[in-house]
Amino acid sequence: MVSKLSKALHARGVQRLALGLGVLLFAVLPVPEFWITQLNYIALYAMVVLGLVLLTGVGGLTSFGQAAFVGIGAYAAAYLSVAAGWSPWLTVFAGLLLTTLCALVLGWITLRMSGHYLPLATIAWGLSLYYLMGNLDALGKYDGIQGIPPLLLGSWDISEGRPFFVLAWGLLLVLVFALQNLLDSRTGRALRALRASAQMAEAMGVNTLRHKVGIFVLAALFASLSGWLLAHSQRIVNPSPFGLKMGIEYLFMGVLGGVGYVWGALAGALSAKLLEDQLQVLLPRWLGGSGSYEVIVFGVVLVLALKYLPDGIWSLVGRWLPAPQRPEDWQGAPALPERAKPVAGETVLEVQGIRKQFGGLVAVKDISFCIGAGHIVGLIGPNGAGKSTTFNLISGVLPLSAGSVRFRGDVVSGLPSRAIARRGMSRTFQHVKMIPELSVLDNVALGAQLRGRCGALASMLRLDRFEERQLLAEAARQLARIGMAETMHTPAGNLAMGPQRLMEIARALCSDPALLLLDEPAAGLRHQEKQALAQVLRQLRSEGVSILLVEHDMDLVMDVSDHIVVMEFGTLLMAGTPAQVQDSPAVRAAYLGVEH
Amino acid sequence: MDASIASILMLDGLTNGAVYALLGLATVLVFSVTRIIFIPQGEFVAYGALTLAMLQAGQVPGTVWLLLAMALMVGFLDAVQAWRQSARLGRALQAAAASTSMPLLLSALGWWAAPQQFPLAVQALLTLAIVTACGPLVYRLAYQSLADASSLVLLIVSVGVHLALTGLGLLFFGAEGFRNPSFWDARMHWGPVLVKGQALIIFLVSLAMIVLLWQFFSRTLRGKALQATAVNRLGARLMGISTTGAGQLTFAMAALIGALSGLLIGPTTTIFYDSGFLIGLKGFVAAVLGGLQSYPLAALGALFVGLVEAFASYWASAFKEMIVFTLVLPILLWRSLASGHSEEH
Numbered sequence: 006m007v008s009k010l011s012k013a014l015h016a017r018g019v020q021r022l023a024l025g026l027g028v029l030l031f032a033v034l035p036v037p038e039f040w041i042t043q044l045n046y047i048a049l050y051a052m053v054v055l056g057l058v059l060l061t062g063v064g065g066l067t068s069f070g071q072a073a074f075v076g077i078g079a080y081a082a083a084y085l086s087v088a089a090g091w092s093p094w095l096t097v098f099a100g101l102l103l104t105t106l107c108a109l110v111l112g113w114i115t116l117r118m119s120g121h122y123l124p125l126a127t128i129a130w131g132l133s134l135y136y137l138m139g140n141l142d143a144l145g146k147y148d149g150i151q152g153i154p155p156l157l158l159g160s161w162d163i164s165e166g167r168p169f170f171v172l173a174w175g176l177l178l179v180l181v182f183a184l185q186n187l188l189d190s191r192t193g194r195a196l197r198a199l200r201a202s203a204q205m206a207e208a209m210g211v212n213t214l215r216h217k218v219g220i221f222v223l224a225a226l227f228a229s230l231s232g233w234l235l236a237h238s239q240r241i242v243n244p245s246p247f248g249l250k251m252g253i254e255y256l257f258m259g260v261l262g263g264v265g266y267v268w269g270a271l272a273g274a275l276s277a278k279l280l281e282d283q284l285q286v287l288l289p290r291w292l293g294g295s296g297s298y299e300v301i302v303f304g305v306v307l308v309l310a311l312k313y314l315p316d317g318i319w320s321l322v323g324r325w326l327p328a329p330q331r332p333e334d335w336q337g338a339p340a341l342p343e344r345a346k347p348v349a350g351e352t353v354l355e356v357q358g359i360r361k362q363f364g365g366l367v368a369v370k371d372i373s374f375c376i377g378a379g380h381i382v383g384l385i386g387p388n389g390a391g392k393s394t395t396f397n398l399i400s401g402v403l404p405l406s407a408g409s410v411r412f413r414g415d416v417v418s419g420l421p422s423r424a425i426a427r428r429g430m431s432r433t434f435q436h437v438k439m440i441p442e443l444s445v446l447d448n449v450a451l452g453a454q455l456r457g458r459c460g461a462l463a464s465m466l467r468l469d470r471f472e473e474r475q476l477l478a479e480a481a482r483q484l485a486r487i488g489m490a491e492t493m494h495t496p497a498g499n500l501a502m503g504p505q506r507l508m509e510i511a512r513a514l515c516s517d518p519a520l521l522l523l524d525e526p527a528a529g530l531r532h533q534e535k536q537a538l539a540q541v542l543r544q545l546r547s548e549g550v551s552i553l554l555v556e557h558d559m560d561l562v563m564d565v566s567d568h569i570v571v572m573e574f575g576t577l578l579m580a581g582t583p584a585q586v587q588d589s590p591a592v593r594a595a596y597l598g599v600e601h
Numbered sequence: 602m603d604a605s606i607a608s609i610l611m612l613d614g615l616t617n618g619a620v621y622a623l624l625g626l627a628t629v630l631v632f633s634v635t636r637i638i639f640i641p642q643g644e645f646v647a648y649g650a651l652t653l654a655m656l657q658a659g660q661v662p663g664t665v666w667l668l669l670a671m672a673l674m675v676g677f678l679d680a681v682q683a684w685r686q687s688a689r690l691g692r693a694l695q696a697a698a699a700s701t702s703m704p705l706l707l708s709a710l711g712w713w714a715a716p717q718q719f720p721l722a723v724q725a726l727l728t729l730a731i732v733t734a735c736g737p738l739v740y741r742l743a744y745q746s747l748a749d750a751s752s753l754v755l756l757i758v759s760v761g762v763h764l765a766l767t768g769l770g771l772l773f774f775g776a777e778g779f780r781n782p783s784f785w786d787a788r789m790h791w792g793p794v795l796v797k798g799q800a801l802i803i804f805l806v807s808l809a810m811i812v813l814l815w816q817f818f819s820r821t822l823r824g825k826a827l828q829a830t831a832v833n834r835l836g837a838r839l840m841g842i843s844t845t846g847a848g849q850l851t852f853a854m855a856a857l858i859g860a861l862s863g864l865l866i867g868p869t870t871t872i873f874y875d876s877g878f879l880i881g882l883k884g885f886v887a888a889v890l891g892g893l894q895s896y897p898l899a900a901l902g903a904l905f906v907g908l909v910e911a912f913a914s915y916w917a918s919a920f921k922e923m924i925v926f927t928l929v930l931p932i933l934l935w936r937s938l939a940s941g942h943s944e945e946h
Contacts, residue, residue: 067753069760114930117937121638121752125889128640128882129929136923253760260757296771304765308743308758315754 021182028174032167041170043278045238048173051274052231054258055180055267056224061256062264063188064220065200066116069252070127073134074225076247077104078232080138083150083242088143093156097233101226108225112218123221131249138244149243156237164238173234177271180227183465184267190464190473194451196220197440204402205438209516210426210455219461228255250300257307263317265442272319280306331444331494335481338474341456343517344429346549347378347413353520353551354430359398359408359418361391368394370575371408376520376568381542381552383566383583385559387596390572392555393435396524399553400432401425413519427455429519433509433526435555441498445489445508448497450480452515483511488537502529507538520551527558539565563587571595605793610911616800616869617883618907619807620862624884625891625899626814627858632893633831634851636752637744640759643881644766645859647874648732650867651770652860654779656715656724663773664731665711671738672704678741700741704734721782729860736856737849739766744852745845763878770874778876781867803865810861811900814854827851883910883925890932902932 032041053071061067081100085091091099115126139147155164156172163172187193195216198206203213236242254277262273284299292298310317347353354376361369369391376382384392397403399410401422410418417425431452439448453476459469484493487507492500497508506526513521527535535558542552542565556562562569563583571578571586573595579586586592624642631639648664655662676697683696711731719727743762747754785798818824829837830847838844859881863872866880883906890902906925913924 061753065753067756111930114934114937118933121756121893122889122933122937124753124756125638125885126929126933129886129926132879132882133923133926136920136926140919140923253764256757256760257764292772296776298768298772300764301768301772304761304763304768307761307764311750311754311758311761312747 021178024178025175028171028178032171038166041167043282045170045173047271047274047278048170048177049231049235050255050258050278051271052173052177052180052234053228053255054262054270054274055177055184056227057255057259058264058267058270059184059187059196059220059227060224061259062266062269063193063196063200064217066217066221067124067256068127068221068224069124069249069256070111070131070134071224071228071255072247072249072252073127073131074104074108074228075232075235075251076134076138076242076244077107078229079236079242079247080144080150080232081229082233082236083153084144086154086237087150087152093154093237096236097230100229100233104225104229105222108222109218112221116214116217116221127252128249131252135244135248138247145243147244149241151241153236153240153242155240164240169234169238173238176230176234180230181267181271186467187461187464188267190469191450191454191457191459191476192216192461192464194440194443194447195454197443198451201440202438204422205434207422208400208402208426208432208434209451209512210423212423223461254303257303259317260307261310261317263319263323265316266319266323268323269317269319272322273317276318277303331446333481335474335478338471338478341453341475341479341517344519347519347551348549349378351378351413352376352411353378353380353413354399354553355411356395356399357409357411359395359410360406361394361398361403362406368575369398372570372572372577373408374570374577374580376551376553378551379546379549380567381546381554381565383562383569384553384555384572385557385562385569385586386572386578389574391575392572393524394575395572396432396435396522396553396555400430400522426516429517430522431513431516431518431520432522433506433513433524435524437502437505437509439497439505439508441496443497444494445484445497445500446477446480446493448508449484449493449511449515450476452483452512453479453517455516480511480515483514484508486514487511487541488534503531503534506530507534510538510541514545518550520553521545522553524555525557526554527556527561535561606915608794610915611908612794612796612800614908614911615904616803616907617866617910618904619803620866620880621884621887621906622900622903623807623810623858623862623865624881625887625903626811626896627855628881628885628888629891629893629896629899630814630827631851631855632888634827635740635744635748635755635848637755638752638759638893639855640756640881640885641739641763641766642855642859642884643877643879644763644770645732645736645856645877646863646866646880647770647774647872647877648735648766649728649860649863650781650872650876651774651779651863651874652728652731653724653781653864653867654872655774656719656728657721657781659716659718661712661715662728662731663769664735665708665715667769667773668704668711668731668735668738669708671735671742672701672708675704675738675741676701704738707731707734721784725784725864728864729857732860732863733853733857736852736854739856740848740852745848748844748848767875767878770877774874776874778871778873779867780871781864783868784864799865799868803869806861806865810858814896823850879922883907886925886929886932889929889936892936 053075056071078100081103082096085096085099086093111126111130115123138144144150155162163169195206195211198211199213199216206213258273258277261277263269281299284302288298289295352375356372356374358371358373359369360371372395384395386392398405401420405418409416412428412430417428457472457476459472463469481493484490487510489504489507489511492504500508506529510523510526527538530538539561545552554562554566566583569583569586570580571592578591578595579589627642628639631637652662652664679700680693680697684693707730711727714727739762743758747758783799784802787798789796818828826842827847829840829842830844834844884903887903887906888899891899909928910921910925914921
């Protein structure tokens with residue numbers, strides 16, 4: 006009974022209900038009116054910062070232009086309700102639509118390039134929009150637009166005081182919950198992979214550009230919503246709260262509160278607002294004169310926070326909260342459908358004269374080989390022979406300079422790695438690429454990315470739970486297969502090197518591959534783990550999976566391989582059975598040198 | 602528009618463009634050596650112009666106090682660091698003296714020289730010295746311990762430094778703007794165009810600075826060490842190049858270029874404590890045109906930005922700033938289509 010009760014209290018739904026009721030309760034408590042006003046501002050700020058949590062904390066991108074999106078939402082509300090006479094309940098949609106368009110264009114232009122161009126573009130964009138708002142006659146120039154109608158529920162004005170508190174905080178909580186749902190889903194894993202390694206994400210079938218643009222748009226929409234609320238509660242808009250200075254302040258709030266945590270947005274908005282209120286009173290008193298001296302403190306605090314508290318205030322608070330336990334609710338979930346495996350005799354992979362040139366250096370020169378269904382091919386060679394480059398060429402991570410790769414009959418060279426992954430080729434990396442802060446189970450479930458279809462919206466509304474159980478069940482099954490079932494709830498970053506490699510194999514297996522590319526899977530494994538690995542490889546082979554194995558552990562390679570390809574200095578040295586390779590003087594010379 | 606207006610606008614645009622070119626070069630320099638996107642570049646411009654304005658008025662400029670305060674902080678940090686490494690008081694004091702003696706000397710000099718009403722050229726040199734000395738201290742305080750952080754973190758640090766320096770600018774110089782006297786009051790008629798002496802000085806000094814930078818990078822060991830750091834930090838470190846030293850040197854150069862730009866632009870327009878930001882960002886737009894790595898493209902881009910700005914102020918003066926900053930979008934689009942790949946970071 007007691008345990009049931011405590012379980013119920015820990016359930017997410019109950020916690021959320023309690024938070025919602027807490028907001029309602031706070032509104033009817035006899036707290037000073039001034040607090041309510043301040044908290045209303047904090048909710049509006051936190052909404053914007055929540056978008057930055059998604060963009061910066063999760064996706065590893067940054068924007069200084071969020072204030073401009075707040076401005077779009079606010080001006081759309083102001084203009085349409087004042088000049089065009091729209092109902093305030095409709096202006097929000099126009100604002101969101103306009104914001105989407107702007108964010109799409111901006112994101113599409115900047116997100117193809119390396120990370121620092123987006124923040125630069127948002128700085129320029131924030132400035133441009135500020136000057137545009139301040140100079141357009143239709144928008145009232147720097148005076149802005151006055152007389153914006155309030156939000157009415159029937160004849161009840163809910164755009165100020167306590168009713169607005171309930172509206173703003175209610176909306177904020179809804180956004181917080183939606184974001185939490187999103188992060189704990191198939192799409193959420195893909196988003197977290199963006200920052201960890203775009204290359205790995207692509208190899209797991211994630212379209213990284215689409216996801217980056219997606220979170221940029223979503224963050225902009227959060228900001229735009231805040232602008233809509235702001236316009237109808239202030240009843241007046243002018244350009245000043247939408248300038249670059251405010252855009253920087255939003256980022257400041259995020260960094261201060263902890264941009265890696267959803268609740269960090271609230272912590273940041275709250276502490277920045279309180280700090281600002283205090284400083285605006287104290288600083289002019291100390292320094293004499295008037296002016297926004299608080300930016301000095303903001304700047305210094307920002308630098309100090311990045312140095313001494315890089316995870317923000319919430320990282321201190323979060324330490325005291327119980328770690329959320331993932332309920333193992335996937336037992337009995339129906340298995341995911343599997344692809345038709347290659348039948349015996351089918352040529353799974355056909356590599357034809359592939360070549361890779363980096364400037365004047367030919368890293369891989371005219372390599373050709375084939376892999377049949379249910380075969381394990383070992384790719385060996387001394388360090389620097391071009392094995393990993395060959396891997397990257399086959400899996401589409403690097404573009405070919407010449408030659409072709411056919412996979413299950415189709416030419417796949419020239420396709421992006423995610424398209425190749427979709428056809429059933431899955432890989433591990435020589436240097437483990439994972440999402441260290443997520444659990445082992447979540448990391449492995451990322452491998453099943455292409456076997457699910459639920460998108461961001463379904464995840465936010467929790468309509469993805471059935472599929473999610475299937476994906477997690479598959480991840481748990483693959484982990485059990487390689488003997489890592491006990492560690493599934495451990496954060497992946499806490500694993501030792503060997504288990505990290507095994508986890509990558511489980512992740513690759515989760516994609517139900519027809520061909521598995523393993524880059525040094527046994528490095529860092531103990532003897533017994535190696536034997537277990539060999540057992541798994543043999544079992545996979547018997548199921549019809551083909552494997553290309555780059556490995557330095559000769560016992561393992563000779564033990565499991567059906568066929569071996571030897572490379573040296575980017576060229577093919579020889580190919581043959583393990584016995585032939587072991588007997589070859591040329592191979593021995595390549596590894597050990599020649600006797601003179 | 603007739604030819605004379607066009608030529609006036611051209612001259613105006615190119616004059617401003619020459620200053621943006623200097624700032625664009627500084628941006629490229631800082632980014633390539635340290636991976637820092639140096640947003641506060643423009644603050645040095647305002648500090649340069651306003652420090653001179655204060656000296657002109659016979660007052661001790663706030664930058665002198667800033668230099669003093671930062672020097673004391675850096676001295677303390679360096680002493681603590683040396684103490685931790687060697688646990689010897691002598692070492693700690695030595696380290697503090699090494700990093701602070703020059704800035705302390707300069708701030709004392711500034712304090713003494715301010716009321717003396719020295720000639721303009723002397724005051725200009727003093728301004729350059731004071732602001733340049735601030736550069737390495739800013740690096741030491743804000744960036745040095747984070748030098749290996751991601752460029753995203755460094756960018757956010759830059760924004761923090763920008764906020765702090767702008768606020769300090771307000772504190773030091775007040776909200777009022779200043780316009781400095783010209784270094785050369787001559788006016789020359791070249792055909793239909795009236796050329797002011799100050800414009801000529803801007804061109805010549807910018808050109809000289811660019812040539813100097815070029816010589817520095819191609820002829821001197823220190824310049825080559827900076828280049829090596831830009832190409833590969835770890836490799837440079839293994840070759841015995843101090844990346845910390847490279848960072849501080851780079852920031853000294855950035856501050857020097859900023860202050861110089863401030864002196865150049867100060868007589869042509871009224872400078873407020875926060876004017877530097879927009880001026881610096883225009884240099885930035887130029888640097889983005891050069892992909893934050895090409896000096897010649899950044900310089901050309903700067904002239905282009907200056908021209909666009911001049912003509913925009915004629916046709917649509919209210920939208921001048923908007924047009925200049927929106928320019929970044931087509932530039933980025935062009936770059937993204939030209940390069941077309943994203944890199945792993």
